[in-house]
Every structure is written in structure tokens, then in C-alpha cells.
Amino acid sequence: MSLAEKVAFITGVTGQDGAYLSELLLSKGYRVHGIKRRSSSFNTERVDHLYEDPHNNDPRFRMHYGDLTDATNLIRLVQEVQPDEIYNLAAQSHVAVSFETPEYTANSDAMGTLRLLEAIRILGLEAKARFYQASTSELYGKVQEVPQRETTPFYPRSPYAAAKLYAFWITVNYREAYGMHASNGILFNHESPIRGETFVTRKITRAVAAIEAGAQDCLYLANLDAKRDWGHARDYVEGMWRILQQETPDDYVLATGEMHSVREFVELAFAELDCPIEWKGEGVDEVGIDTRNGRVLIRIDPRYFRPTEVEELLGDPSKAKRVLGWEHKTPFKELVSEMVASDMRSFRGSNLLLRRAVAE
Ligand code: NDP
Ligand code: GDR
Secondary structure (H helix, E strand, O other): OOHHHOEEEEEOOOOHHHHHHHHHHHHOOOEEEEEEOOOOOOOOHHHHHHOOOOOOOOOOEEEEEOOOOOHHHHHHHHHHHOOOEEEEOOOOOOHHHHHHOHHHHHHHHHHHHHHHHHHHHHOOOOOOOEEEEEEEHHHOOOOOOOOEOOOOOOOOOOHHHHHHHHHHHHHHHHHHHHOOOEEEEEEOOEEOOOOOOOOHHHHHHHHHHHHHOOOOOOEEEOOOOOEEOOEEHHHHHHHHHHHHHOOOOOEEEEOOOOOEEHHHHHHHHHHOOOOOEEEEOOHHHOEEEEOOOOOEEEEEOHHHOOOOOOOEOOEOOHHHHHHHOOOOOOOHHHHHHHHHHHHHHHHHHHHHHHHHHHHO
16 A cells, blocks of 8 residues: 555544644645544644645545544544554643543543554454554653663553553553554653643743743742653654554654753753743742842742652663664754744734734
């Protein structure tokens, strides 16, 4: 079959990775079908630029209502779409929120993966449809080895990670039990200008823009010393695609091999405004100060600490480099700059609109 005829089915198409992956697959000539959830307000902003009027003949990008908690819906959609490749990106993806909604997180992230794999099996598509599971560095949790690679033991530290652990192993099991082309991408944190606003990187870059625009006084964070291996989402979706192009299904770590703290991220982000940060105090009383004028820009809000934390993660992407020829491209500093610049543009735009609305 030629690439031009390939059909992809993406769950989580309205999320950060879903949007970048859709762009990538469309650029490769795929037809892309995604599921979106019914919501009382618009939730398709990240993919609106890909939207094609369904009244036009034969759109290459289509969305269907769906939910990972609804098995019959998944079976019907997989039946209708007959995909060559399925990317299971949908999840309740916020670690802190998973402590608040553990049952829902298990239902969508663990059981949802099982429902999708079962849909493939029930429909007899085991030989046709390749399956990608969005696994995560959170599986390593309480770290047993540094850096973490495919063979490092897992130790999940949140309801999210425990649900993703089930999803990881059920994917491996369906590969071994039914010969399915099912693979896990164990992806370390990846960010972008369209990262969800409550993940720490975007929360910081939005705050930088809002503080500069005078719309926010101070940024509240929690564990400043948590360390992550942060890459760019655009680079990582290329790795997802490469994983499904292999003859043999397998599991791969995608990471940069570099680790930075939340504190460093804050310093770099404010440096984009030429604003050097100095840290004073300790524990929950620690503050980040603008050294030019003594203004407090960062404070600690204990509500954002997690009941069990993942202190540091550092990936070893050497298998992905060797087998997939994949490497991350965007340096850390460039990622931070791009995110701050994008948030500054949107704040300036919205401020302008606000001023216009007030003036008119
Ligand atoms: P996002 O939170 O940006 O997107 C999650 C997507 O899943 C959204 O489209 C959301 O829909 C959808 N979704 C949530 N619950 C359901 C459900 N019950 N049924 C159907 N759809 C649902 O996540 P990312 O794009 O950042 O991540 C993609 C995947 O990769 C996730 O599974 C995440 O856990 C995993 N991952 C992410 C990493 C990262 O650093 N970004 C690293 C490793 C793994 P809606 O828009 O309506 O909310
Ligand atoms: P993470 O991402 O938990 O790694 O999960 P997040 O950006 O939420 O947290 C990273 C680290 O920053 C610390 N932190 C804060 N986090 C948030 N959200 N808000 C704060 O105010 C704050 N202050 C400090 C956190 O404690 C943590 O240590 C992301 C998600 O995309 C998952 O879906 C994915 O599986 C993993 O990355 C890899």
C-alpha cells in the first residue's frame, strides 16, 4: 500500500501531541481520523487550522465524537475508519489531577487502552492495524536507575502512572498473545507553545507573558527542585510515527538525555524579559525576586505539592537513535524561548482586543 493511502486513527487528537501528530501525518499524505469529546464549549482550538468542511468532498482530516470510556463507540469508530495505524494518545494526562480523580484516570488511561485493543481484536484487525500506546517516563517514578532506559524497572508514584503501567503491559500482552503490531513509546516530558496551561512549563511561560502585560502579579509554584528531561513535542511525534514504521513492534524511550530543574526553567523564562531572578528564603517561604527592583515574582503554594512526587527523570534515548534513527532536535533554551515568545504574542494580542473592546 502506498503512503498516500494510509489511514490513521488518533485518540486525543485535540491535545498537544494529537495536534502535532495530525500535522505530521497529513504532511505525509495520510488520511487522519480523530476522536474529540463532546464539551459544552469549543475544545478543538489546537486542530481548528486542520479542519475541513465535511460538506466538501473527501476531507483528509476528520473528527468523530468519542470517548475512551465508551467501548461501543470505539468499536463502531474503528470499524468505520478501518485504520492502518492507531495512535492512542487520549488520557487524563495531568499527574496532580489524577490524585483528585483516580477512578476516572484509571477508567480512561488504563481501561480505555484495553477497550481500544479489544476493539481491534473484536473487529479482526490484528493483522492490519498497527497500535501505538502513549506510555510515559512517569512509569519510572521513584527512580531505580539513572538514566532510565527500556530495561529500567518501573515504580509508579501516582494514580496516573499506575493506570499507565496497566496500559503499558496490556499493550505488551496483546503483542505477545495475539501477534499484534503494538508498541509503547515511553516518552519523557515534551512541551510546546500549545502545551496544556496547567503543566508547569506552560504555566511559567504564560505567567511571564501575563506579568509583563500587567495582567498577573505573581506566579505560584510548588516543587522548584523537581527535575525533568524536557523536549519539544514537534520532535517527539516524529518518533511516534517512526515506531509504527518498524517491521517489528517494540518499546522505545524518547528523551533528550538532558535534565533541568523547574527552578532553571523559571530563570530561563524570565531571562527572556531580561529579568534576573534571585531566590530567597526556604521551603514554603521561598520567593523568587526580580533583582532589578526587588519585586516578588514567584511564591510557593503548598497546594501544588503532590502526595507522592517524582523528583527527577532523565532518559536514555540511545535505542531510539540506533533503531529508529530518531533524535530530538530542539535545544532546551530554544524550547523555552519559543514558548515565552508565543505566550507574549497572544497576551499582546488579547490585550489589544481588550483595549479595543473597552474603547469601542
Ligand atoms: P493532553 O492533555 O494535551 O491531551 C490529552 C487528550 O486526550 C486530549 O485530546 C483530551 O481531550 C483527550 N482525552 C482525555 N480523556 C479522554 C477520554 N476519556 N476519552 C477521549 N479522549 C480523552 O496530553 P498530551 O498531548 O500532552 O499527551 C498525549 C498523551 O501522551 C497522553 O496520553 C499523555 O498521558 C501521554 N504523555 C505525554 C507526555 C508529555 O510530556 N506531553 C509524556 C509522556 C506521555 P480534551 O481536549 O477534550 O481534553
Ligand atoms: P509531569 O508534568 O507531572 O512531569 O507530567 P508537570 O509539568 O505537571 O510537572 C512537572 C514537575 O513540576 C513540578 N511543579 C509543578 N507542576 C505543576 N503542574 N504546577 C506547579 O505549580 C508546579 N510546581 C512544581 C511538579 O511537581 C513536577 O515535579 C507530564 C504530563 O504530561 C504527563 O502526562 C506525562 O506522562 C509526563 O509529563 C511525562
